[in-house]
Amino acid sequence: MDAIGSHISEFWRVGREADPLYVPVQFQGGPSGGRFDDADREFGVVYGAPDPATCMLEKLRSTSYPAAGEPYSKEPVIDDEHLTDLEARELEIARRPRRVRPDIYECVLVHATVTTPLALLAILQTRVLETLGSHPRIARLLATASRPHLTIGDLLGAGVEIPQTATAILMREVVLGRRWEGIQVLSTHGPRTSYAIFADRLRARSATILIKRITRDDVTLQATARELGLEL
Amino acid sequence: MPASAVQDHFSVDRVFEDVRLEITQIVDPAEIVRKLAYALGRRGVARLTHTSDPSTVSRWITGRAAPHAQTLQRIREGYCVYETMRRYFGSDTAAEQWLTGASARFDYGMPLDALADSRLRDVIAAMKADIIQ
Numbered sequence: 059m060d061a062i063g064s065h066i067s068e069f070w071r072v073g074r075e076a077d078p079l080y081v082p083v084q085f086q087g088g089p090s091g092g093r094f095d096d097a098d099r100e101f102g103v104v105y106g107a108p109d110p111a112t113c114m115l116e117k118l119r120s121t122s123y124p125a126a127g128e129p130y131s132k133e134p135v136i137d138d139e140h141l142t143d144l145e146a147r148e149l150e151i152a153r154r155p156r157r158v159r160p161d162i163y164e165c166v167l168v169h170a171t172v173t174t175p176l177a178l179l180a181i182l183q184t185r186v187l188e189t190l191g192s193h194p195r196i197a198r199l200l201a202t203a204s205r206p207h208l209t210i211g212d213l214l215g216a217g218v219e220i221p222q223t224a225t226a227i228l229m230r231e232v233v234l235g236r237r238w239e240g241i242q243v244l245s246t247h248g249p250r251t252s253y254a255i256f257a258d259r260l261r262a263r264s265a266t267i268l269i270k271r272i273t274r275d276d277v278t279l280q281a282t283a284r285e286l287g288l289e290l
Numbered sequence: 291m292p293a294s295a296v297q298d299h300f301s302v303d304r305v306f307e308d309v310r311l312e313i314t315q316i317v318d319p320a321e322i323v324r325k326l327a328y329a330l331g332r333r334g335v336a337r338l339t340h341t342s343d344p345s346t347v348s349r350w351i352t353g354r355a356a357p358h359a360q361t362l363q364r365i366r367e368g369y370c371v372y373e374t375m376r377r378y379f380g381s382d383t384a385a386e387q388w389l390t391g392a393s394a395r396f397d398y399g400m401p402l403d404a405l406a407d408s409r410l411r412d413v414i415a416a417m418k419a420d421i422i423q
Contacts, residue, residue: 141348141351141352143328144324144327144328144331144332144351147328147331148331148332148333151330151331151386152331
């Protein structure tokens with residue numbers, strides 16, 4: 059199985075058109091669920107990357123919960139009653155369902171025009187993500203993602219199951235030649251397809267906006283990679 | 291709350307001023323930071339104050355360090371906005387998510403970031419608009 063470290067070069071993330079890697083504070087670190095302003099969890103975010111392990115890592119990294127008994131914060135625990143209370147409070151804040159006015163949904167949809175075949179991973183059910191994210195094996199891998207040879211096999215080893223079939227995503231060639239445009243998402247809710255990188259939970263969805271292509275030298279990507287211990 | 295009720299009985303300015311006066315009574319910086327951290331989390335306070343390390347916020351809370359006067363003022367403003375929204379919405383969750391959620395009034399950025407950039411007036415205007423809307 060391929061290692062992430064040697065293959066991650068570019069990936070696409072759904073976000074605001076002007077700044078797709080921008081992540082609001084409520085989703086930074088900690089055990090928050092969802093991405094961006096996916097307030098009511100109406101949309102599942104599909105990650106694209108050259109290999110599925112990267113997608114999985116990216117997805118779970120943004121939605122993982124600490125394993126039972128593990129502290130929410132990586133900060134050194136200070137023996138102070140205020141901070142003890144605060145940690146519990148922060149956990150509560152992070153786990154709150156997000157509420158964002160629907161009128162901004164269209165503004166945070168970012169669709170793709172891709173030129174490289176991507177592996178895409180769609181896990182749309184929050185429950186599945188939370189189950190996976192809190193699995194001790196996954197939690198341990200995410201906490202030690204600096205391993206140079208993390209593989210999809212590591213992520214999905216024995217005892218870890220995704221009780222949802224939602225990884226069948228294809229790209230559709232719409233222009234003669236080698237240009238690929240659009241992403242065909244096989245709906246998990248029936249034999250429907252759409253061409254959006256966002257997959258609506260309730261219905262197939264089509265739209266066309268733009269996406270910023272994140273390249274290897276992107277500053278934020280580099281920082282993310284360093285945090286994950288990946289070499290770009 | 292109906293717009294008319296808001297306008298007639300609880301103007302944003304009035305509630306904000308009430309909160310501001312209340313927070314003025316608190317002289318211990320640690321307590322002010324603690325209140326806002328309890329509302330937004332330490333990461334939220336760190337973002338508001340352009341503090342790169344949230345553990346700095348922990349030190350403010352425990353009294354092991356004190357924020358700079360200008361930083362403390364930013365924290366006071368943040369708490370005033372949060373508490374004003376909390377009183378209107380009747381929900382600490384709604385108030386926190388209003389501050390940290392994307393807003394069309396800030397080009398889909400966060401009101402919290404606008405506060406961090408010393409745009410209190412803009413944030414108050416957005417509060418009024420969202421409450422009366």
